[in-house]
Amino acid sequence: MCLCMTLAYQLAWQHALRGESENVQRQLGLYAQALAQRIDRYRTLPEVLSLDPELRSALHQALDQPLSPSQVDHLNRKLELANGVSQASTLTLIDLHGKALAASNWRDARSNVGEDYSFRPYVQQALAQGSGRFYGIGMTTGLAGYFLSRAIEDEHGRITGLVAIKILLHELESEWLQVPDTVLASDAHGVVFLASGDDWRYRLLQPLSAADEAELAATRQYANQPLRPLRYKVEEQLDHGGTLARLQEPALPGRTLWHTQLLPASRWQLHLLHNTDASRTTSRWAAAAAGGAWLALCLLWLFVRQRQRITRLRLRSRQELETVLHQHAQELRTAQDGILQAAQQAARTTDTGLSPSLEHLPQGVVIIDADLNLVAWNSRYVELFRYPAELMRVGHPIEDLLRHNARRGLLGSGPMEGAIQRRLQHLRSGKPHLHESAKGDGTVLEIRGNPLPGGGFVTSYADITSYKNAARELRSLADTLEKRIAERTRDLDAAKQEAERANRYKTRFVNAAVHDLLQPLNAARMYTSLLPGHLHDAAGRQVAHSIDQALASQDAILTSLLDIARMESGQLEVHVRDFALNALLEVVQNNFGMQAESEGLTLRCLPTHYVVHSDEALLRRILQNFVSNAIRYTRKGRIVVGCRRVGQQLRIEVHDQGPGIPESLQQEVFEEFRRLDEGHADDRGTGLGLAIVERLGRLLGHEIGLRSQLGKGSVFWVTVPLGDATALAPQPVPSHVQQPDTGPLHGACAWYVEDDPSTRAATCALLQRWGCQLPFAGGAPEALAEAAPGNAPQLVLLDVHLGAFYGPDVYTQLCERWGSAPPVILLTAERDATLRRQAAERGWGFLAKPVRPPALRALMSQTLVRGREGG
Structure with a gap:
């Protein structure tokens, strides 16, 4: 049994330890992903700020002369705005010599502004390689964090300084405190810098070399924080990964399962220390179960052996018993005959009517003969109806019992004689019956009657009051549940209507917000398309091209977000x-x-x-x-x-x-x-x-x-x-259209109806550059006032949302005043498929803002050519 218990303990220990190792590895993966995602959230901010023209200009000026207090104040506020409301990061602008020119924490008493950070590795890396990263304790604030830096270059590609962000990771430690395990993060030197407990932070997993100590002293990575060793003893290296160790300082009870995972984006390592008491308990229970099973097998074998011995004893003593039984058989038969004779005599002499064979029944039972006289009953029958003793005699007419019940009101509220005769007639007919009857005290009886083969009738009375009460309570509960379900259904309907109403409000808000967002973007795209014609140097044209690419990227992001919103709302x-x-x-x-x-x-x-x-x-x-x-x-x-x-x-x-x-x-x-x-x-x-x-x-x-x-x-x-x-139907071959030598836009007359001044100014400049004539460019009220018979243009460019006016309605009124219907192109920030379909059905052009100038020019040329061909 001891050997079995030992084997079971070892197998259960290995199995439980393997399962816990898999769980620990999964948890480590989740912690590593959370750490990487937190850093990724802020990773792009330094890259974006390195392209900011104000920061680049300030660093370029700082090379020649110091910045004025007003300039520093402006940069501080700009970095504070870029950092947002988050208190988990700090932005710092550093010049070529490592001095902090501005910082987002300029309002704090321990601000970074004016401090020298040239000794920090993230500064040296950014100035040498363009970017850097470093974890350490802030020399100014005294708070530890992860630094990401990005070099800032001037227009000639020379590095003039850098922008750095410091990310605080204490929220991760707060999350680690919610789990019973110990979570640690160590750097390339083996120094624990993140931990789920204060005693574990700034511990050494391995002794530092002289080079490591010199590097830490030069970078002041952990300031003046003492680095104490983490004392532990490795007991076993597991085949499935991990280590079994005993932690001595800080101390952990029992044996600890230690797993380590390397973070791919850095040289950091993430550690998880898991207590193995649960595996040890499981192993002990497995050993106890194995011992119990072995003991049960032994007892079963002993039981079988005992049964075999008893069987042999029974076989030996059976012969002796047969002799004794044979001697007493005659005496037993004689005694039995005497008992039967005495019982028959006792049955003939009793006249109480109480039947011993009916006393064990929970129902009240009464038996009458063919003459409707009492034959037998039990005590429960007398107890239910509380009959007087003089009525309960063998041979007494059942009619007297019915009349006694009628006088007490137990047969209903009708005529007494009629109720008695109906029941007597039913007993004479010998038909079985089953019904329920309620007594005055609330007792409900189930009455079941059946005829006897030799004549007579047997009737049982079962008390079903508790059953009826339970059924009544169940019906009441069902009614209450139905009412609650009806109320909940009404609440859900109201909530659904409220959600649908909120969704409609959200849709209208999104459409309005998209219109307002895309209007300035559309104007910016128009202005950038004009820039190459006014710039004569390659650097200026390159800047204009970069601006156009940035606007195109913003256009792509807005378009993608709108597409996702339309798909999720079912509008696509x-x-x-x-x-x-x-x-x-x-x-x-x-x-x-x-x-x-x-x-x-x-x-x-x-x-x-x-x-x-x-x-x-x-x-x-x-x-x-x-x-x-x-x-x-x-x-x-x-x-x-x-x-x-x-x-x-x-x-x-x-x-x-x-x-x-x-x-x-x-x-x-x-x-x-x-x-x-x-x-x-x-x-x-x-x-x-x-x-x-x-x-x-x-x-x-x-x-x-x-x-x-x-x-x-x-x-x-x-x-x-x-x-x-x-x-598939065959596609028709398009006929060749001879295009005129001059562009169709040259000399074309167009009206532009737009209520946004910046968009209108940019588009007008672009159209005039293409050679278009613009007799009118303005809002809807001005267009309606200007329109008159005979001054209709060749083409109308029309926005959809014109303040209080709706573009298609304005076009209808303009056509009525002109007396003709020139071609129209809708330029709108609303990406409604219904509006696009309606425009296609009416033969109108449609372009979504922000409008790309090549697309606008192509659509205007196509519309004018088609209009000329159609007369």
Whole structure:
């Protein structure tokens, strides 16, 4: 038994320890991900601020002369505004000599402004390599944090200073305190700088070398904080990872399971110390169970042996008993005959009517003969009806008992004789019956009667009062529940109506906010399109190109956010039909071929003859996002777009030769604002492309997926159903239109109705540059006042939201005053599919703000040419 207990203890200990190790490793992964996400939240802020012209100008000036107090105050407030309301970070602007010119904590008594940080590694790294990172205790504030720095360059590419952000990680330690385990984070020197307890912080996991001590002293990474050793003894290295150790200082009870994970983005290590008392308890119980099982087997064997011995004894004594039984058999038979004779005599002489065979029954029972006289009953029957003793005699008529009950009101409120005769007649008929009767004291009886074979009747009376009360309470409870369900249903209906009303309010608010956001962006795009014509040096044109790219990126972010909002609110319309896939792949090849070549890549879309069933525009959006991401994250090689048939489905795949995606991040890349760090430095995307792809796939019912291998590349794919090739109608061949030598916009007369002054000014300057004549440019009231018969333009550019006026209604009134209907192009920030469809049905042009100048020029030219051809 001891050997069995020892073996069970060891097996249970290993199994429990393996399970706890797996749990600890999963927890370590979650802690590492939380730490990385917290740092990633602030990672892009220094990069964005390094492009700020005010910061670049201030650092350039600081090279020659010190900044004035007003300039420093302005920079302090700018950094404070950039840092926002968060108290978990600090922004600092540092010059080329390591001196802090401005900081977001300038209001604090221990501000960073004016301090010398040239000895800090993150300053030296940024000035030498362009960026840096460092964890240490702040020399000014005394608070520990993680520093991220980014160099700031002038227009000639020279480094003039840097901007640094300090991220406080004490919130992570507060979260670690909520778990019973001990969580530690150590740096490359083995110094614990984050811990779930104060006693564990600034402990040494290993002795410091002389070089490490010199480096810590030079960088003052941990200031004057004493570094004490963490004393522990390793007892066992586990095969499945981890270590069993005993912690001596700080002390932990029992044996501790120690797991370590290296953080990939740095040389840090994350440690988790887990108490193994639960595994030890499980092992002890397993040993006790094994010992109990072994003891039970031994007792079972002893029991079998005892049974065999008793059986032999019984066989031996059976013969002796048979002799004794044979001798007493005659005497027993004689005694039994005497007992039976005495019982028969006693039955003939009794006249009480109480039957011993009926006394054990819980119901009241009465038996009458064919003449309706009493034969037998039990005590429960007398107790239920409280009959007097003189009525309960054998041979007494049952009619007297019924009459006694009638006088007490137990037969109802009708005529007494009629009620008695009905019951007597029913007994004479000999028909079985079952009914319920309520007594005056609230007792409810179930009365069941059945005829006897030789004549007579037996009736039982069961007290079912408790059952009826329970049924009554259940009915009352059911009624109460129905009322509550009805009330809850009304509350839910009211809440649903309130939610729908709030959603309508939100939609109107979003549309108005989008209109206000896109108006200045549209004006900025128009002005930037005019800049190249006014700039004559390459540097100025490069700045104008950079501004246009930044506005295009902002346009892409707003468009993506609006698309996500429309998909989640169900406002994005889907037009599914059968179409040839090859034409769509040719569009992708034409749109991205030149961009791939500019990045040193080769893009090839393999031709296909398949017909698919989907929304052509939305499917093109999915493939464009796949190809755009492939170009962004592929350094060299080629990108291939091809198709594979899988049953009745067609899988469109985009192959690239990029760095690949780790398996742990393959689901996260489809989340909003989730970007990898392997993209080109000047084009990392917005982090919304794959999130839109995932939602479009759900909207269309198409499966989206990827497979990737680190160092070899990734494959993104979408599965679409095959369509019917015979249902496609042949496309008409467009006739060649001879274009005039001069541009259609030159000399064209146009009216521009827009209520936003900045957008109107930018667009008017652009149209005049193209040679258009603008007799009128203004708001809706001015346009209605100006319109008159005979002064209709060749083209009308019209905004939809014009203050209190609605663009299509204004156009109708203008046509009535002109007496004609010139072509119209709607320029609007509202991305409503219904409005776009209505414009298409009426033959109107439609462009969504912010308007790209090439798109506006192309649509205006096409509209004027079509108008001239149609007379």
